[in-house]
Amino acid sequence: MKLLRPLLAVAVLLGACGPAIPDEPAGIVRDPAPEVGSVSLPDLDADGRAFPFVAGAGGVLVVYFGYTSCPDVCPTTLADLRRAMADMDEAESIAVAMATVDPDRDTPEVISGYLHSFFPEGHPLRTEDDAELRAAADAFGADYDVTTSEEGDVEVAHTGFLYAVDDQGQLALTWPFGTTWEDIQGDLRWLLHGG
Amino acid sequence: MKKMVVMLSALALFATACSTSGPISADDAWARESAMMQSAAAVYMDLTADEDDALVSASVESSVAPTVEIHETTEMGPDDEMSGDDDDMGEEGDMSGDGGMMQMVPVEQVDLPAGETVSLEPGGLHIMLLDLTEPLEIGDEFDVDLEFESGETLSVTVEVREG
Ligand SMILES: [Cu+2]
Numbered sequence: 345m346k347l348l349r350p351l352l353a354v355a356v357l358l359g360a361c362g363p364a365i366p367d368e369p370a371g372i373v374r375d376p377a378p379e380v381g382s383v384s385l386p387d388l389d390a391d392g393r394a395f396p397f398v399a400g401a402g403g404v405l406v407v408y409f410g411y412t413s414c415p416d417v418c419p420t421t422l423a424d425l426r427r428a429m430a431d432m433d434e435a436e437s438i439a440v441a442m443a444t445v446d447p448d449r450d451t452p453e454v455i456s457g458y459l460h461s462f463f464p465e466g467h468p469l470r471t472e473d474d475a476e477l478r479a480a481a482d483a484f485g486a487d488y489d490v491t492t493s494e495e496g497d498v499e500v501a502h503t504g505f506l507y508a509v510d511d512q513g514q515l516a517l518t519w520p521f522g523t524t525w526e527d528i529q530g531d532l533r534w535l536l537h538g539g
Numbered sequence: 540m541k542k543m544v545v546m547l548s549a550l551a552l553f554a555t556a557c558s559t560s561g562p563i564s565a566d567d568a569w570a571r572e573s574a575m576m577q578s579a580a581a582v583y584m585d586l587t588a589d590e591d592d593a594l595v596s597a598s599v600e601s602s603v604a605p606t607v608e609i610h611e612t613t614e615m616g617p618d619d620e621m622s623g624d625d626d627d628m629g630e631e632g633d634m635s636g637d638g639g640m641m642q643m644v645p646v647e648q649v650d651l652p653a654g655e656t657v658s659l660e661p662g663g664l665h666i667m668l669l670d671l672t673e674p675l676e677i678g679d680e681f682d683v684d685l686e687f688e689s690g691e692t693l694s695v696t697v698e699v700r701e702g
Pocket of ligand 1: 643
């Protein structure tokens with residue numbers, strides 16, 4: 345029984361060190377890293393002021409291009425990101441922004457409410473100027489297409505990537521759809537701890 | 540005759556209650572809780588049929604959603620003409636293998652080869668609920684009625700989870 349206490353101490357110590365930081369990220373590193381810090385989109389949480397794609401000092405900005413009437417890919421990705429950040433001590437150094445690629449249906453209320461139910465502090469980004477949205481998406485290598493079928497159904501196609509931007513405005517990592525939350529968490533640690 | 544009907548309905552009840560004993564089983568049926576303002580949701584599950592069959596339709600009570608479709612999320616190849624250009628993807632080229640965008644398409648049926656478990660899962664097949672009547676909240680349960688090519692039907696209880 346006396347043994348238990350030192351064992352516990354070791355366990356606590358191990359816990360304090362946190363889970364291992366991967367040597368190599370699971371996400372895609374593009375070389376050279378695309379520069380995204382010079383583009384911005386209006387932030388609905390800041391009265392529509394331009395939100396540049398740059399993380400806070402020493403932090404990470406995670407960016408997603410999606411739409412709310414997407415029941416499969418978008419909520420899966422956002423829920424995985426939320427899970428990845430849930431038990432990270434470093435979560436406060438991580439900002440999240442989601443730009444809607446479907447501004448016609450995603451009114452300011454809709455995109456804000458949607459993003460905030462995943463991330464209360466998340467930045468909902470929205471513009472009705474397609475050239476502005478396209479320029480932002482292009483900087484990331486994101487793509488989208490919104491069409492209306494003959495039956496009047498709105499159909500949206502979009503790249504399902506999640507992006508991590510560093511405090512220099514460089515696109516540090518790209519996570520393809522289906523990256524596990526554990527990999528996202530490991531990669532976030534890798535980025536925050538000087539990967 | 541009456542006795543026969545009673546027996547048959549008893550049998551039907553039994554079959555529903557214990558979905559694994561029927562010719563088709565549905566396991567681990569779930570839907571993610573819906574976010575605020577989210578109008579559509581996806582239902583996932585694992586389907587296994589004893590004999591070759593196919594899922595041909597799904598429905599839910601209108602108190603859950605008025606419209607239900609079977610969908611598949613697919614990655615579009617580079618040949619599918621879409622707007623935008625992928626020229627600035629850098630040395631890696633198209634990062635996903637073909638640079639395709641993801642899109643949901645309705646499917647007529649989901650083939651269920653005998654004895655093979657077919658998963659409806661994120662990024663693949665799903666039963667899509669359109670125009671959700673109410674938000675789906677963690678712990679909620681609702682039934683999805685499935686119809687198969689063979690005429691078989693199955694009522695599956697879906698559990699709403701965090702996902
Ligand atoms: Cu769908």
